[in-house]
Amino acid sequence: MSQANQIDLTKIKPYGDTLNDGMMQFSFTLPVPCTDEAKEAARQLLMKMGMDEPAVVHAEDLGVGFTYFTMYAKCTHTVDYSSIHVPKVESDVMDKYGVEDYIKDNIGRDITIVGACTGTDAHTVGIDAIMNMKGFDGHYGLERYKGVETLNMGSQVPNEELLAKAIEMNADAIIVSQVVTQKDVHIPNLTNLIELIEAEGLRDKIVVCAGGPRVSHELAKELGYDAGFGPGTYAEHVASFVVQAIVDRDLINR
Amino acid sequence: MQSKLNLDFSLVDKARASAGKIAEDMQQFIDQHTTVTVERAVLRLLGVDGVDDLDRPLPNVVQEQIFDAGVLNMGASYWMGNAMIQTGKTAQEIAEMVGRGEVNITELPQAKLEDIRQAIQPVAEKSVELIKKNRDDRERMLVEIGEGPKPYLYVIVATGNIYEDVLQAQAAARQGADIIAVIRTTGQSLLDFVPFGATTEGFGGTYATQENFRIMRKALDEVGEEVGKYIRLCNYCSGLCMPEIAAMGAIERLDVMLNDALYGILFRDINMQRTLVDQYFSRIINGYAGIIINTGEDNYLTTADAVEEAHTVLASQFINEQFALKAGIPEEQMGLGHCFEMNPNIENGFLMELAQAQMAREIFPNAPLKYMPPTKYMTGDIFKGHVQDALFNMVAIMTGQSLQLLGMPTEAIHTPLLQDRKLSIDNAKYIFGNMKNLGEEIEFKQDGMIQKRAQAVVSEAVEMLSDVEEKGLFDTIIEGKFAGVKRPFDGGKGLKGTVTKDENYFNPFVALMLGGDR
Numbered sequence: 100m101s102q103a104n105q106i107d108l109t110k111i112k113p114y115g116d117t118l119n120d121g122m123m124q125f126s127f128t129l130p131v132p133c134t135d136e137a138k139e140a141a142r143q144l145l146m147k148m149g150m151d152e153p154a155v156v157h158a159e160d161l162g163v164g165f166t167y168f169t170m171y172a173k174c175t176h177t178v179d180y181s182s183i184h185v186p187k188v189e190s191d192v193m194d195k196y197g198v199e200d201y202i203k204d205n206i207g208r209d210i211t212i213v214g215a216c217t218g219t220d221a222h223t224v225g226i227d228a229i230m231n232m233k234g235f236d237g238h239y240g241l242e243r244y245k246g247v248e249t250l251n252m253g254s255q256v257p258n259e260e261l262l263a264k265a266i267e268m269n270a271d272a273i274i275v276s277q278v279v280t281q282k283d284v285h286i287p288n289l290t291n292l293i294e295l296i297e298a299e300g301l302r303d304k305i306v307v308c309a310g311g312p313r314v315s316h317e318l319a320k321e322l323g324y325d326a327g328f329g330p331g332t333y334a335e336h337v338a339s340f341v342v343q344a345i346v347d348r349d350l351i352n353r
Numbered sequence: 354m355q356s357k358l359n360l361d362f363s364l365v366d367k368a369r370a371s372a373g374k375i376a377e378d379m380q381q382f383i384d385q386h387t388t389v390t391v392e393r394a395v396l397r398l399l400g401v402d403g404v405d406d407l408d409r410p411l412p413n414v415v416q417e418q419i420f421d422a423g424v425l426n427m428g429a430s431y432w433m434g435n436a437m438i439q440t441g442k443t444a445q446e447i448a449e450m451v452g453r454g455e456v457n458i459t460e461l462p463q464a465k466l467e468d469i470r471q472a473i474q475p476v477a478e479k480s481v482e483l484i485k486k487n488r489d490d491r492e493r494m495l496v497e498i499g500e501g502p503k504p505y506l507y508v509i510v511a512t513g514n515i516y517e518d519v520l521q522a523q524a525a526a527r528q529g530a531d532i533i534a535v536i537r538t539t540g541q542s543l544l545d546f547v548p549f550g551a552t553t554e555g556f557g558g559t560y561a562t563q564e565n566f567r568i569m570r571k572a573l574d575e576v577g578e579e580v581g582k583y584i585r586l587c588n589y590c591s592g593l594c595m596p597e598i599a600a601m602g603a604i605e606r607l608d609v610m611l612n613d614a615l616y617g618i619l620f621r622d623i624n625m626q627r628t629l630v631d632q633y634f635s636r637i638i639n640g641y642a643g644i645i646i647n648t649g650e651d652n653y654l655t656t657a658d659a660v661e662e663a664h665t666v667l668a669s670q671f672i673n674e675q676f677a678l679k680a681g682i683p684e685e686q687m688g689l690g691h692c693f694e695m696n697p698n699i700e701n702g703f704l705m706e707l708a709q710a711q712m713a714r715e716i717f718p719n720a721p722l723k724y725m726p727p728t729k730y731m732t733g734d735i736f737k738g739h740v741q742d743a744l745f746n747m748v749a750i751m752t753g754q755s756l757q758l759l760g761m762p763t764e765a766i767h768t769p770l771l772q773d774r775k776l777s778i779d780n781a782k783y784i785f786g787n788m789k790n791l792g793e794e795i796e797f798k799q800d801g802m803i804q805k806r807a808q809a810v811v812s813e814a815v816e817m818l819s820d821v822e823e824k825g826l827f828d829t830i831i832e833g834k835f836a837g838v839k840r841p842f843d844g845g846k847g848l849k850g851t852v853t854k855d856e857n858y859f860n861p862f863v864a865l866m867l868g869g870d871r
Contacts (some may be wrong), residue, residue: 126772127772128771128772142733159775160526160774161524161528161771161772161775162523162524162525162526162528163520163523163524163527163771165524165771167771167772167775219538219539219540219556221539221620221621222540222541223539223620223656224655224656224728224729227656231656231837233837235656236696236698236730252594253622254620254621254622255543255621255622279539279556279557279766281511281513281556281557281767282556284511284556284557295463312733312765312766314740330733330765331733
């Protein structure tokens with residue numbers, strides 16, 4: 100019998116080298132000098148987290164009387180994998196040609212997507228990867244898609260300007276990138292954009308997506324977006340969602 | 354130095370000559386203009402600091418009064434010098450009066466130009482003297498306390514709170530860092546003023562203020578004494594306040610400044626006329642203060658492809674070099690930038706990175722090259738990231754880079770945690786020690802992949818520069834030849850603050866710092 104059959108999906112726990120050994124690795128810093136007491140504190144901390152047999156395998160002072168630990172321990176908790184439901188972007192992912200054919204066959208006109216990195220965020224790496232001709236890692240950007248008109252407004256674009264441009268260009272979709280997320284600065288900024296769109300009475304007429312290293316679909320939905328795209332997203336993921344949303348929401352002849 | 358790359362140095366000379374003409378062409382434009390921040394920098398150097406009742410920085414309050422009267426074309430020195438003659442007060446006292454609405458310095462009786470110049474001169478000389486003293490202090494400490502070997506380990510702190518930054522910076526110094534850069538809060542580059550005082554709130558970085566500079570300088574001097582080497586302090590002389598930040602840095606003895614001639618245009622959408630005028634005075638100050646400037650070519654390759662667009666980095670290095678020479682910056686202070694940004698999945702990508710880094714070293718032999726780590730292809734897999742950073746460090750030690758901005762395994766996740774910085778410093782120390790003299794032991798195969806790659810990049814850069822020389826720099830940027838970013842001549846931020854000089858305009862600091870009038 101293969102091991103896979105022995106896995107009880109209602110009670111899964113971490114795997115090191117033996118099923119259900121619960122093995123996990125940790126690295127963190129405690130704000131105390133590197134002493135035996137510090138190591139004991141680290142062990143107790145892991146036990147409080149539900150870890151068995153915590154072992155400090157490395158401990159080192161970081162120069163300011165703080166100690167950096169690497170530890171291993173066995174997790175006592177389990178999770179019921181069989182009952183998990185995670186909201187996901189529900190659209191088929193097509194490649195560039197698939198998206199182009201879909202536009203031709205199902206929309207019958209060019210679509211317009213306006214994108215920007217908004218607020219104070221100066222990091223265009225995300226929006227560039229999705230929108231610019233070149234794309235990222237061998238995946239062409241939206242600018243290269245036949246049937247897709249794009250404008251990448253770049254960084255530090257005020258939400259008001261992004262929306263004004265979207266209205267001016269009669270955009271089908273707005274895509275927003277947020278890379279700087281320190282102290283959750285992206286949350287109020289993303290919320291503000293949705294509020295502006297709603298105030299203009301446009302929320303029903305336009306597809307709005309957010310993306311970034313700390314953006315999930317669930318978070319984006321909570322904030323009132325149609326979809327959220329996290330790390331590992333390429334242009335075709337965004338394009339596939341947008342074109343299908345245009346059709347599903349009956350936005351072809353707005 | 355024997356070229357390991359078998360480069361054709363007649364091509365390098367040709368590229369340099371083209372870049373020289375490009376810079377000369379721009380210099381004529383620059384010499385005819387001034388900007389609001391250039392004049393605020395002059396005011397700061399004349400001793401104006403602080404804020405008014407509404408928390409507006411006094412350099413802005415005075416500059417706005419002159420600008421609103423439509424006479425900034427005479428220069429702040431003219432109006433401030435005249436006000437000093439008419440009131441008998443210092444620049445700071447006059448600025449405070451302006452802040453309280455007690456005087457409009459453009460409406461006072463006007464003394465003779467020669468008298469005004471004479472009134473300003475001793476004040477300017479005293480200020481330049483202080484900057485010179487800072488430079489001497491640095492040089493003395495470098496000898497007395499010592500410094501780490503090159504490549505200098507350069508790390509960033511970015512907590513948003515200057516006091517928290519101090520803790521992180523001191524920890525980094527004890528871990529082995531040589532240069533601490535305090536990242537600015539996101540958005541500061543687009544402020545047309547410099548905030549005042551110590552600050553504890555920032556996003557992704559900490560406000561560059563004179564008080565924050567002072568706090569960090571003191572902390573690094575203390576920890577430098579303790580660890581037995583001078584710790585350099587770096588900040589960001591870019592955005593809409595380039596010359597003001599330079600002035601503040603010169604006064605507070607910063608050692609390194611990000612200071613690119615084109616970066617603001619391309620990556621912050623600052624108007625090109627404004628940036629070119631601003632960069633000139635900021636570099637005069639940095640040059641005189643003995644500050645190593647860092648240029649931002651690495652940024653090109655975060656938007657454009659590192660394999661296809663490598664020549665644009667070299668072309669920009671040549672242009673930055675020529676602009677820097679015009680502003681009196683010696684080669685030894687030119688931290689020309691480049692980076693390790695090729696897609697890690699490219700077969701033999703390491704060889705191309707090695708070629709690029711060795712090429713920069715051979716073409717700019719006296720420049721303290723600033724080498725930037727992988728960022729674009731960092732994934733969140735911190736273990737793979739640590740290996741990417743190791744390869745980056747290997748290229749650096751094999752090619753004699755000077756300022757090594759250490760990559761963090763947690764790049765693309767968050768600003769560095771205390772422990773992330775330690776892991777990166779350990780990574781670099783291990784490789785820089787273990788492979789210390791490898792560069793001296795190896796040669797590259799005649800007409801092999803590495804040589805050919807470098808030669809091809811040089812040829813393309815020569816071609817590009819001769820193209821720019823023909824078109825002019827403005828038109829090249831308008832067409833989007835750098836970083837694939839197009840910028841219009843009259844577009845972007847800050848154009849309104851650019852003013853054509855009157856024939857009687859004067860700025861005493863240019864002559865004092867450059868040793869020749871411009």
